[in-house]
Amino acid sequence: xxxxxxxxxxxxxxxxxxxxxxxxxxxxxxxxxxxxxxxxxxxxxxxxxxxxxxxxxxxxxxxxxxxxxxxxxxxxxxxxxxxxxxxxxxxxxxxxxxxxxxxxxxxxxxxxxxxxxxxxxxxxxxxxxxxxxxxxxx
Numbered sequence: 001x002x003x004x005x006x007x008x009x010x011x012x013x014x015x016x017x018x019x020x021x022x023x024x025x026x027x028x029x030x031x032x033x034x035x036x037x038x039x040x041x042x043x044x045x046x047x048x049x050x051x052x053x054x055x056x057x058x059x060x061x062x063x064x065x066x067x068x069x070x071x072x073x074x075x076x077x078x079x080x081x082x083x084x085x086x087x088x089x090x091x092x093x094x095x096x097x098x099x100x101x102x103x104x105x106x107x108x109x110x111x112x113x114x115x116x117x118x119x120x121x122x123x124x125x126x127x128x129x130x131x132x133x134x135x136x137x138x
Contacts, residue, residue: 006090008058009101010066011044013085014076014108021129023050027073027117028124040126040133043076044101045069053089059085062102074117074125082106 014025024042031038047058047065055061063080070076083104090100115125128136 004098007098008047008052008062008097009045009099010047010062011042011101012066012070012078013042013101013103013105014070014074014110015105016107016109016127018127022128023127024133025074025110025115026126026128026133027122028126030121030123032122040136043070043073045073046099055058059102063104064138073117073122076108076110076114078106078108124137125127 011022016023016025017125026040027043028040029038034103044066047061051061051064051068052058055064060080061083063083064126066083067078067080083106085102085104087103088101091098112125114125117123
């Protein structure tokens with residue numbers, strides 16, 4: 001059993017259509033971060049207490065957090081109504097941090113010049129076709 005508290009989180013999958021097919025935006029976290037350092041991830045993070053307090057529902061708070069995290073991590077401005085909820089996932093019990101995450105997707109016709117990373121939490125980004133991302137993971 002895990003002693004770690006369950007934290008609510010939000011993740012946003014940014015999608016774009018290209019001549020090569022559908023692509024997703026992946027961000028590489030700073031290798032020095034304690035949680036998932038160096039990992040390639042979708043934009044997202046913890047839902048803060050202010051977002052929870054101001055929202056009528058958890059999904060509303062998760063949308064607000066998703067919009068905030070996308071702006072913080074890659075400089076893209078979204079509206080909450082652009083986010084389509086597609087699943088929830090809770091990390092298994094065990095050592096380390098545990099998250100109950102809301103997942104959203106949105107179409108974002110962005111170019112690479114539209115992405116602005118902070119060089120702090122996020123160090124790189126890539127637009128990849130989903131199969132490319134899976135192949136690179138292997």
